[in-house]
Amino acid sequence: MALSVVDLYKKILPQTNCGDCNYPTCIAFASMVVSEKHPLKNCPHLVQDVLDRCEIELEEQYAEGKWLKKDPAKDALIWAKERAASMKISDMAARIGGEILLHEGSEALLLPYFNDKIIITDSTIMDKDLVELNQWEQVFVYNHMSQGGSVYPTGNWKGLVEFPNTISKQKSMKAHVEVPLIDRFLGKVDELKERALKIGGIDRTDKIATCSAAFFFQPMPKTPVMLIFWDESIDDGFDADIKLQFDETITEHLDIESMMFLSERLRQLLCVV
Ligand code: SF4
Known part of the structure; x- marks a missing residue:
């Protein structure tokens, strides 16, 4: 009983x-x-x-599981791991990038991840100091492993709004990514540039007319993101704005939830003091 x-x-x-x-x-x-x-x-x-x-x-x-407190991150991680279970580590480098290495006698994938590298083994995902990534971060990487095709980025950029089935996420992108970034960097273009360079961004400001700053990021080899910032212009009456753009192939590599995770992670890295 x-x-x-x-x-x-x-x-x-x-x-x-x-x-x-x-x-x-x-x-x-x-x-x-x-x-x-x-x-x-x-x-x-x-x-x-x-x-x-x-x-x-x-x-x-x-x-x-009777009366047990739910742990959504744990449940999501179990699901994501099961989804990726049929993937062979040895095939991963050809699909999502990175390089194969030996970790404790077994093959593992060393994958560039934002401004760092992670190690993906058969059982877990760790940073380069061998500390497990948090559960949501692992879910994100496992989802990429499951979905990531061999398609390469084309360099054609699209905003979230241009991808299908993103209506419900556009509000979230504004509230959790764009507005916090605007609040943090309003009137502080140099600070944004400094932070972006520090986390591995490549300055593309000169490629986009009228913007105050534009940075290319490569969170993982096949999922590049462009951040474009227009600072407030009191003289011209323009409010500040910020947009993330994704390579048109991103949905070959990430689902919409994972695109949101990637965007929020980028926001976190930029906003860390
Ligand atoms: S307070 Fe804790 S230790 Fe004391 S009787 Fe209750 S359950 Fe046992």
């Missing part, structure tokens, strides 16, 4: 709220045990046979 928070509290725990488990109340502790797999044995006031019986019941309900 499964143990709910109330079952655990009413039928198993002493209800003394003694705090020995480092939670102020028994109900708070029960909630952590049921929803976040907190060890029941951290309550030192349970006899061993009750503890053993409850742990068996808890293991069963954990396995079913």
